[in-house]
Amino acid sequence: MIPQSNRVFSVLEKASEVLVIESDAVRGLIGRLDHRFVEAVDLILNCSGRVVVSGMGKSGHVARKIASTLASTGTPAFFVHPGEASHGDLGMITRQDVFVALSNSGESAELLTIVPLVKRQGAKLISMTGNPASSLAREADIHLDSGVDKEACPLGLAPTASTTAALALGDALAVTLLVERGFSAADFAMSHPGGSLGIRLLTHVSDVMRKHDAIPAVSDKAFLSDALLEMSRKGMGMTAIVCPNGKVEGIYTDGDLRRTLEKEIDFHKTPVTEIMTKNPRTIAPNRLAAEAVQLMEEYKITQLLVVGDAGKLVGALNMHDLLRAKVI
Numbered sequence: 398m399i400p401q402s403n404r405v406f407s408v409l410e411k412a413s414e415v416l417v418i419e420s421d422a423v424r425g426l427i428g429r430l431d432h433r434f435v436e437a438v439d440l441i442l443n444c445s446g447r448v449v450v451s452g453m454g455k456s457g458h459v460a461r462k463i464a465s466t467l468a469s470t471g472t473p474a475f476f477v478h479p480g481e482a483s484h485g486d487l488g489m490i491t492r493q494d495v496f497v498a499l500s501n502s503g504e505s506a507e508l509l510t511i512v513p514l515v516k517r518q519g520a521k522l523i524s525m526t527g528n529p530a531s532s533l534a535r536e537a538d539i540h541l542d543s544g545v546d547k548e549a550c551p552l553g554l555a556p557t558a559s560t561t562a563a564l565a566l567g568d569a570l571a572v573t574l575l576v577e578r579g580f581s582a583a584d585f586a587m588s589h590p591g592g593s594l595g596i597r598l599l600t601h602v603s604d605v606m607r608k609h610d611a612i613p614a615v616s617d618k619a620f621l622s623d624a625l626l627e628m629s630r631k632g633m634g635m636t637a638i639v640c641p642n643g644k645v646e647g648i649y650t651d652g653d654l655r656r657t658l659e660k661e662i663d664f665h666k667t668p669v670t671e672i673m674t675k676n677p678r679t680i681a682p683n684r685l686a687a688e689a690v691q692l693m694e695e696y697k698i699t700q701l702l703v704v705g706d707a708g709k710l711v712g713a714l715n716m717h718d719l720l721r722a723k724v725i
Contacts (some may be wrong), residue, residue, distance in 0.1 A: 492519025503531020
């Protein structure tokens with residue numbers, strides 16, 4: 398039986414070796430990026446149809462992920478299984494499309510069966526293989542070399558480094574296309590409406606803020622006691638101080654109250670403007686709620702006043718509002 402300490406070392410050594418081999422495989426792609434990659438980008442940019450990505454076995458799993466990444470970053474794309482394509486799914490492909498075929502060997506029988514039909518249909522073909530001399534590479538309009546020196550599998554059989562390299566090359570293609578299209582975070586949000594990512598990218602301050610009578614606010618003529626009553630009524634731990642025209646003059650918070658209690662002050666006779674914090678942090682209603690979180694974290698505050706045109710108060714929010722909206 399191998400001593401536990403030796404076994405731990407052996408396991409970690411093997412794991413590290415796999416990561417080194419796979420990282421070297423990805424790094425090796427950089428030196429092979431050339432005019433063909435640029436041509437592939439231009440071909441897809443000028444495509445009036447969609448990008449159809451296909452592969453068999455492990456390459457098929459990678460192809461699915463590449464298609465998904467393309468679709469979510471501004472390049473309409475979908476995956477077609479090469480076996481199913483031979484039984485009717487070829488009807489999904491049109492002459493306006495670009496067909497991207499993945500095969501490490503470049504000799505996948507299922508792909509080679511449908512490639513002539515794809516080309517006869519008029520679609521352009523980009524192949525991504527580990528063998529530039531392969532049948533699939535020769536048939537392609539553009540070939541991208543995703544070859545690796547060796548697999549991380551000690552038997553040299555299980556696709557490991559080769560699939561990692563193909564996936565990375567697909568990501569490089571998708572991200573380059575994203576940049577070339579000028580695809581923005583707002584565009585990204587439109588295809589990711591669900592989950593926490595969609596909430597962060599689509600929720601604006603106006604969707605979360607408290608409005609109208611729910612906004613804690615007192616006049617700039619109010620006394621400190623009036624501010625405390627408003628804070629108690631609205632339950633936000635603060636109140637805005639506003640001019641008659643609605644412009645924000647300042648803010649009075651729980652923190653200000655704690656500091657006030659250390660002084661001998663008559664709450665019924667002291668104008669709130671003498672104690673308030675002037676020029677408070679504010680945010681516009683059309684900003685992303687995630688930006689409000691960033692602002693609060695940066696300045697270590699838990700409330701924000703929302704101001705519109707000419708600095709007029711239109712809303713208020715605190716960290717609890719953002720938590721309820723699942724922005725954080």
